[in-house]
Amino acid sequence: MRIHFIAIGGSAMHNLALALHHKGYVISGSDDVIFEPSKTRLESKGLLPTSFGWFPEKIDKSLDAVILGMHAKADNPELIKAQELGVKIYSYPEFLYEQSKDKTRVVIGGSHGKTTITSMILHVLNYHDIAVDYMVGAQLDGFDRMVHLTDENDFIVLEGDEYLSSPIDRRPKFHLYQPNIALLSGIAWDHINVFPTYENYVEQFQVFVDSIVKGGSITYNEEDAEVNRVVNASENPIRKLAYRTPEYQVENGQSILETPEGPMPIEIFGRHNLSNLAGAKWICQNMGVDEDDFYEAIASFKGASKRLEKIAEGKTSVAYKDFAHSPSKVMATTKAVKEQYPNKKLIACLELHTYSSFNPEFLKEYKGALDAADVAAVFYLPESVRIKKLKEVSPEQISEAFQRNDLQIFTDAEVFKNFVFGEGYDNSVLLLMSSGNYGGLDLDEVKELVQAN
CATH class of the missing domain: 3.40.50.720 (NAD(P)-binding Rossmann-like Domain)
Known part of the structure; x- marks a missing residue:
């Protein structure tokens, strides 16, 4: 072809x-x-x-x-x-469906966690030499590409993004896949430039659940109230399989997962990631992987690219960067790092970079998102707001949105860099969150700074 x-x-x-x-x-x-x-x-x-x-x-x-x-x-x-x-013209998701219409389609949806859950599933399958087709939104260890398509594999695992399909097809991507096996991890308003109201955004997930092939299944996070409501309101004749965050402890910076075979150390951390793990386990079991085999494989999963990625570690300090930028992700990531290092000073820096984050109404969603941090900073460039042809956002608006009196706000890349390099990193954790590049911040210099402490 x-x-x-x-x-x-x-x-x-x-x-x-x-x-x-x-x-x-x-x-x-x-x-x-x-x-x-x-x-x-x-x-x-x-x-x-x-x-x-x-x-x-x-x-x-x-x-x-x-x-x-x-x-x-x-x-x-x-x-x-x-x-x-x-x-013949296809959008990206249309073509993926065309390639997989004779396969069992496993689609992972949700405002947050879908890349990590998809990555966990693929890690487990790869560990056990189970060949599947796939599409995931991050580069994974042990995989050459983020997309793999064959004629012979029975399953395809797809990350189900709710963003638009193409310039001439305004349907969300995950509406086109018609899953046999689906997962819904959470619903938290995002993509305000496309879905201007919360209700309009939630509606896309209702359509997703209704698009599941009759007789198929939805594995869903029952701890998310909106997910619970959407799934249980659906009249689609499918199996509804709830999951929740498993029991775990954090001991000396190590997360310990409770399993039927006893406590098991794992590489990832954070309540949101343990919830992701529970969802991935159910999907793997639906694909024929035994529970014991899942645990054996997931113990070595280190995380998806750009998701809570450790970039440096010194004697008493450590630094992470994360793709988190939406309010729910920022809150979950900040809480996870503080829980993992409760006795260290957490310096959390968020760059506002997306269209949604500059919308005055959507900004209010960030209330409390950085509360778990000991030192909290927000950086944004006014030029980014102008490029997106949006109304000017003031530091006062941001301060009001986050509802944190000691929040430090930076609108100049050099001043922000001076802040980052001026902090004391003895017994500290630096957390950088953004889908941008922090105004050109040199991460190699940041690594040297942290490694020296």
Whole structure:
């Protein structure tokens, strides 16, 4: 098959291109800009476009399909040419469904935890040499790509993102997969630029639960009140399997999970991650993995990329960075680190970077999100607000939203850097949370700082 990717450089798109190339398809693609690591990974397989830009002449009737990425616009010249020629156009999730419609589809959904849960499941299956197709939103140890597709595997495990499918398909991605086995980890308002009200956001999860194949199953976090309500209100004839956070202790910085065979040390920590683990266990059991085999494998799981990733450790200090940026994730991550290191000073730094985080109404969702930290700081660049063409957000608005009197707020990258390097790190934990780059903060210098203490 000949497949052309419009906006091939995206994180998800380039991984799908690599997966189809590995499967033997003939792949071409275009993009106006491609950053690392996509650039090098595409180049290594001969898939990097020779020139950046959009070239309608790349589109002809010999193509079996075009896959359209979210980075492209609805007036993209290559897209218009494909429409004129009647070439089949797929969104990313549409094509994944097309590749998996004859498989058992396992879809992991939720506002938070879906990447970690999907990663846990794949880690366990890989540990036991159980071959499955998959799509996950993070690079995993032991896996070459974030997407893997075959003709022979019976299962496909999909991370079910609620964001939009493509510029011309405004349906959330996870509405298109029609799972046989599904999981819902939590619902906490996100993507306010697409779902302007909480009710509108929750509705997407109702549609997801109703999209599960009749006779299928939903494994759900019964400790999340909204998840409980959505799942149990659904009249879809499916099995409903509840899970909750298992018993665990933290001893000398080590999380100990209670199992039927006795206490078991694990690499991950934090109540939210233990909840994720419980969900992953049920899904693995639905896929035929025994409970004992799950525990044996999960003991060595170190976490998904960018999720509570330890970046440095000194004699008395340690530093983590985390992708957390939405209110629920920030609160869960901050609490997890404080629980893991109760006797150390926790310095928590959050960069506000996303469209949602600059919305005055959505900002209120951050109330109490940093309360577990001993020192709390928020950094944002006013230029980021202007680039997104939003109304100016003042430090006073942020202070009011977080409801913390000693919150330190920074709007200048150099001043923020001076704050980070000016803190004392003796017997401390530094937690950096963002989906951005903290105004160009040099993480190698941060590592040296922490390692020296």
